[in-house]
Amino acid sequence: STHDALLNIQGLTVSYGGIQAVKGISLQVHTSELVCLIGSNGAGKTTTLKAIAGLLPFSANACTYKQTHHLGHMQAHQRLQAGISLVPEGRGVFARMSIEENLEMGAYCRKDNADILLDLEKIYDTFPRLKERRKQSAGTLSGGEQQMLAIGRALMGRPELLLLDEPSMGLAPLMVEKIYEVVEQVSKTGVTILLVEQNAHIALQIADRAYVMDSGSIELDGNAAELMSDPRVRQAYLGEE
Numbered sequence: 012s013t014h015d016a017l018l019n020i021q022g023l024t025v026s027y028g029g030i031q032a033v034k035g036i037s038l039q040v041h042t043s044e045l046v047c048l049i050g051s052n053g054a055g056k057t058t059t060l061k062a063i064a065g066l067l068p069f070s071a072n073a074c075t076y077k078q079t080h081h082l083g084h085m086q087a088h089q090r091l092q093a094g095i096s097l098v099p100e101g102r103g104v105f106a107r108m109s110i111e112e113n114l115e116m117g118a119y120c121r122k123d124n125a126d127i128l129l130d131l132e133k134i135y136d137t138f139p140r141l142k143e144r145r146k147q148s149a150g151t152l153s154g155g156e157q158q159m160l161a162i163g164r165a166l167m168g169r170p171e172l173l174l175l176d177e178p179s180m181g182l183a184p185l186m187v188e189k190i191y192e193v194v195e196q197v198s199k200t201g202v203t204i205l206l207v208e209q210n211a212h213i214a215l216q217i218a219d220r221a222y223v224m225d226s227g228s229i230e231l232d233g234n235a236a237e238l239m240s241d242p243r244v245r246q247a248y249l250g251e252e
């Protein structure tokens with residue numbers, strides 16, 4: 012139901028100047044779920060994530076996190092402290108800082124130093140590539156490695172709700188597969204995930220549920236496996252005739 016959702020959004024509207032990019036959408040994400048938001052370029056997916064993370068103002072009938080937190084009343088850093096972490100499109104790693112410094116930045120809200128070190132080791136276990144290169148500057152990493160670093164940095168904040176914006180963007184198919192393996196692994200540890208993707212095929216494969224967005228509105232939603240076999244989804248988003 013909508014009442015026990017970790018994230019409950021009703022009638023979310025986000026505008027750029029006078030133009031509505033998100034037109035009154037409703038969506039829910041339950042604890043430990045992996046939900047994806049798919050749709051073509053310009054549908055309003057990134058705008059939705061940014062509004063949830065606190066990077067864009069919005070209006071809504073309801074936009075609550077853990078039932079009692081009204082996101083509209085919280086600054087971006089308060090949402091982060093409450094466990095909401097965004098891995099932005101284009102990743103935004105600190106290019107001149109080392110990989111390890113980037114990861115440490117992800118824990119800047121935390122004071123449990125011993126646990127921070129344990130989490131760092133866990134992330135290095137998940138991403139051995141990052142461990143090998145821990146002292147190098149992040150700018151020397153490939154696009155896929157930077158994506159891994161951005162996910163690792165978000166995990167260093169021990170998020171409860173991870174917002175992932177197009178982790179497959181610009182990556183070669185093998186790297187996309189690797190990234191998605193990690194997303195699935197993270198999901199299995201119990202982190203709740205809202206994933207935005209243009210690549211509907213890969214997102215629907217790992218998601219529990221999905222929302223299909225077009226021109227600022229949710230057109231369809233449901234179980235990911237069911238949506239994958241829905242003729243409307245197959246035709247519009249999976250490249251079938």
Ligand code: ATP
Pocket residue numbers: 027032050051052053054055056057058059177209
């Ligand atoms: P993409 O995957 O390409 O990012 P998207 O579904 O995430 O697509 P948004 O980036 O949310 O779509 O964009 C939704 C609409 O809002 C588009 O029409 C876009 O042109 C417009 N838009 C996005 N950012 C801005 C901005 N900063 N100023 C004005 N309009 C914007």
